[in-house]
Amino acid sequence: MIARARLHLCLASVLSILSGAAAHAQAAPKAFTLSGSAALTTDYRFRGVSQSDGDPAIQGGITLSHQSGVYAGFWGSNLAGWGTFGGPNLELDLVGGFKKTLGSATVDLGLTWYTYPGGADKTDFAEPYVKLSGTRGPLTLLAGIAYAPPQQALGRWYETGADAEAGEYTKPGDKEDNLYLWGDAALAVPGTRLTGKAHLGRSKGNKGLGPNGTSVTPTGEYWDWLIGVDYAVYGPVTLSLAYIDTDISDRDRAYLLPNFAVQNGGDKGKTIAGSKIVFTVGASF
Numbered sequence: 001m002i003a004r005a006r007l008h009l010c011l012a013s014v015l016s017i018l019s020g021a022a023a024h025a026q027a028a029p030k031a032f033t034l035s036g037s038a039a040l041t042t043d044y045r046f047r048g049v050s051q052s053d054g055d056p057a058i059q060g061g062i063t064l065s066h067q068s069g070v071y072a073g074f075w076g077s078n079l080a081g082w083g084t085f086g087g088p089n090l091e092l093d094l095v096g097g098f099k100k101t102l103g104s105a106t107v108d109l110g111l112t113w114y115t116y117p118g119g120a121d122k123t124d125f126a127e128p129y130v131k132l133s134g135t136r137g138p139l140t141l142l143a144g145i146a147y148a149p150p151q152q153a154l155g156r157w158y159e160t161g162a163d164a165e166a167g168e169y170t171k172p173g174d175k176e177d178n179l180y181l182w183g184d185a186a187l188a189v190p191g192t193r194l195t196g197k198a199h200l201g202r203s204k205g206n207k208g209l210g211p212n213g214t215s216v217t218p219t220g221e222y223w224d225w226l227i228g229v230d231y232a233v234y235g236p237v238t239l240s241l242a243y244i245d246t247d248i249s250d251r252d253r254a255y256l257l258p259n260f261a262v263q264n265g266g267d268k269g270k271t272i273a274g275s276k277i278v279f280t281v282g283a284s285f
Helices: 004-028 160-164 250-256
Strands: 031-041 057-066 070-079 089-101 105-115 127-137 138-150 176-188 193-205 219-234 237-246 276-284
Touching: 057 089
Parallel strands: none
Antiparallel strands: 031 057, 031 276, 057 070, 070 089, 089 105, 105 127, 127 138, 138 176, 176 193, 193 219, 219 237, 237 276
């Protein structure tokens, strides 16, 4: 009887240890996490300026993150008009960085490499960034700085849009830098599926036209802003409505024409940096 009791006790101890180990293994965080998103938007606006000629765009991306904070991924969108670079007219952003939470704040250091597969030469460029964010209750705030060092894609190869249309370089090979400062805010409305959001950005770079007749900072210096709302429909699906605008006037953009305007359709010739309400349906995992 004593031996049998000891055997039962040993078995119970082993089972307890194994069940505890299994529970610990289930609770242990995964070393890698894969996340992604997909969206359909009525206009692809980059820093307030349309990259899809005022037309809809399909977008999506995937990010692989390590528990150390290191991450890498990509994001893509179709292009048209001012954003056209030839080939499949596709923007593919390669992103890598390191994110760490310190107390109530999260610091994100990384680099975005903007590429245009199969498109015009000398249009790719790299842009390091630093982001600081934090959440208190329903409010989330973010501040960011992105600085692209001198590169040909950011240079002033043409003096005017007319020069670009004629294909006459005025300063081929020119290299310039670009600075972008921005702040975002999101406020979840308690008891609802709504989240209000706002964005304010400031661009400063070359005021000319790059090797493909475009510029990351049209007119050299301008503000862009956004006010909108997100509605969580079901699961990962979200509907977004946003009012987007810049302070680039018709007078400011005159020397960039005909490039800096809608290229096709009934709105041909109109600004691609004016106020617009943009609707987006997206999903994330």
